[in-house]
Amino acid sequence: MNEAAAPDNGFRTAWAAMLRTGHGAAVRPGVLNPLITRTAELLRRAALEHPFRPELAGQVGALLIDNHFTDPQLLSDAVQLIQSRSVPDGRGPALSGAFAAGWAAALRERTLREQEAIRLAADTARQEVERALRVSEARFRALFESAAIGIGLGDTDGNILAVNRALGEIFGGGPEDMQGVRVNDLMHPEDTPGVWEAYEELISGKREYFQFDKPYYRRDGEVVWTHLTVSLIRDDDGSPLYQVAMLEDVTDRYRLQERLRHQATHDPLTGLPNRAAFFERLERLFESPEPDARFGLCYVDLDGFKVVNDSLGHDMGDQLLSVVARRLESALSPLGHMVARLGGDEFVVLLENCRGEQEAVAAAKTVLAALTKPVVIGDHRLAVGASVGVLERRISSTTPGAAVRAADLTLYRAKEAGRGRWTLFDPKENARAVSRYAVSVRMPAALDRGEFFIDYQPMIDLGTGVMTGVEALVRWRDPQLGVLSPEEFVGVAEETGLIMPLGRWVLEQACGQAAEWVARFGDRAPRLSVNLAVRQARNAGLVGDIDRILRSTGLDPSMLQLEITESTVVGPEDEALKALHALVDMGVSLAVDDFGTGWSNLAYLRDLPVSNLKIAGSFVGDLHDPAKDTHLGWRIVSGLVSLAHTLGLSVTAEGVESRADAERLRLMGCDLAQGWHFGRPVRPAEIARRIAEGDPDRTAEIEPTTGPDGTERRRAPEGVRQLRRLARSSPPSRNPPRGPTATPEVRRPAPTSRPGAPVRPTRPRLPASTPAS
């Protein structure tokens, strides 16, 4: 045994070394050392014991595998080591073979076992996941199935794939009824604009979700309103895969809203759309009109409704209104027009897409025709009539507010013209009425904002043809109304009292301007004429104001003339008279403007400290009126000139429009003239230019005269002589004169313009003059 022990020790050392290296490093010493001992012993027995039991070597191979020595390199090393050992009976190859077979068999078993284990683990894990998925799916299915909200799943082609019970119920059936339905089948005529565009964007992946209130038809044909949310589901690559729709039945809420909306937009008495609804419709019409789109409004007001209401009671009045509403509705709705009640006994008819004035007028006639027959209520037969203001415009030319106001104002013209009729909108009439309204609202701020400015109209010495004076005429450039002339706002200014600050401002500006001309042109500078409102003249502070203004501007008082009207002073003890005297004492001169248009009390004229009469433009205008006696007209003018001269006053003719008139006035002895012939009101710079150029245009037109015929000048016509007698013989009266002068601050309107004659608006008093007289 000795001879065998020595080589065996060498083998054992080599065997142990082999197992310790490589993989053995990972095996704990506590495991590795017994393994080395055990396997070495088994190999020894296999090598030496009788009988030869090669399976012991096979056990070693299996033991190594059991201890994770699975590296094929180890097999190679081990076989070499076993082969290198000297063993009896030529057992070597059998020993190696048995070891290798044992190792391989165990490895095969181990591999299969581990593969089995890992597959089992994988299956278990997968089952676990599937179970979890099933639980999860069941949870979601329960959520889907029993959700109170309708849920539907569709593909991006619009095929509905699955819906829940709630959704089926919304549509009035079961989920199965939605089988084969396509999303596009669910259109509804009342769909909110944009809902289908949003849908297309969603299924094409351009948006993630959208929300709308959307109506659907139920299976029974009823309409169900839903709050719809549609979301897009994408696949892992981000491509659109499914759409999920969630629908909440909001029909009740919608109906309630509708009812509230109806209540909010309809008149409970007549059931007609109310004022709010009408304006909403009108404003929508104006939102984005076609360029040439037109519309019409008939503003209807019942004639004499108040009488019915007052005498027969409100019930009767209400019943009457209901009948009227029904008649209007049934007469006009078939024509496609909207009838609304604006309040009280006011109705309005809106014509969308109006084809022209004729259609609007036809609608107005239809309104009147509908109300021709008396309304029978109980025992009463009530004759109702109406007045209609008709407006027909291009939408782009106006605004809803302006249109309704214009129609309303037109209605009042119809009322004034005698009721039971329609009146068509007249831009001029409207402008007048509108500006009165707008002016009163806007004027206070306008002065602060510096929206007023002053033009100057030349006044020409007829004897020399030289511009010796200018009349200051105030203008207002409103940002919305445009440039307004004095007659459009001075009346309101007088009524509101704004004339005081405005008049003061005009005086300051004009005096400053006049002083500048004096500084620049010396004695060639024109005298300044400024209108003075009645109210200004009656203001206690007037004298002080003017004194201050003259001082501050440096204008010589003799360069200022104030124009007053005949009605400024109503009697010899009028307070205003004192002020006027004070002004004259100061050196300011006075002129009576528009002389001859009021009921002048010539007696006072004598007592007024005036030095100039301005003959109203209408006298000169009348000279060309074929309906008037031209000869007489000239005689009146001539008489006025004589009268003035008799009183020691100079005369200014206004409204001179032709060279012939100018020449005739000159021959008549008229001193000064103004009018289009001599120049319209212009900017101060233009006046300066004319001064600088010596006013050549006009001098050329007026022949320098050799001097007026004194006799002719002093001989007044018969009529004037009578007036003069009157003036001198009438004792001063304490009673205010009759007529318009009795209310001195309200100016009597000028004679109404004749048809075809140029519009010559009445000039309101002060601080302006008719712009183009």
Place this chain on the structure above:
Amino acid sequence: MARPNWVPAGTDLDKPNAARVYDYYLGGSHNFEVDRQMARKAMELWPDLPKIMRANRAFLHRATQYVAAEGISRFLDIGSGIPTFGAVHEVAREYQPDARVVYIDLDPVAVAHSRLILADDDLCQIVDADLRNTDDLLARPEVEDLLAPGEPVAVILNAVMHFVTDDDEPEKILAKLREALPSGSALVLSHASLEGRPDQAGSHQDLYRATPTPLTMRSRERITSFFEGFDLVEPGVVYLPEWRPDEADAVDPHPERMTGMAGVGRLS
């Protein structure tokens, strides 16, 4: 990153899995072809890999023995993977026969496999949890039970922190674990490092990019910083074979070729 607990994890057998690839490196057959393909490719580029894995396994054994010998009988093995030979409970029980181990992994197959193996072991539990969802992990009943008595626990992060990317803030995860541990607890950590074989780091990380667990190899300094709050046990953070070798001559003359770094820390 974190998925809600009620969504089951997928068992994607079409992708290589770090736990099964590791098993293959160690000569096991708990793996599928897809895992072996990846392992073969990696070994082609870096033939030392099986050795490194064995060195890592050996470190786990030595470290487990060390903490068990120090008296710790509770173990939390996070990222335990496929428990092949020498699982933590086996090693620990040589010193602590009643050692309790909670194994944690996020791979459902590894978890299922562990469950099959540990079915009869009342002192071992397996939990499917994600280390990156640390709060959830610590809140699992098995983990809470392990930590509850306040006895020292050895947390084992064996070759797992390199599957936590910087975006997942590894320091925060470690801080949370540390705060949950009773005093006297230990941290056993090994980590793929950029030291030793920086030439291999890039391509190796590339291979793991296709797996559910991308690999982030880190510097020794960074790995050492993971022990913040722990007292590092001698010899500190070293190459795998250098950590308390069984026999001095067992250390290869080129320990840096085993690029993993490892260390053990104690909580005072």
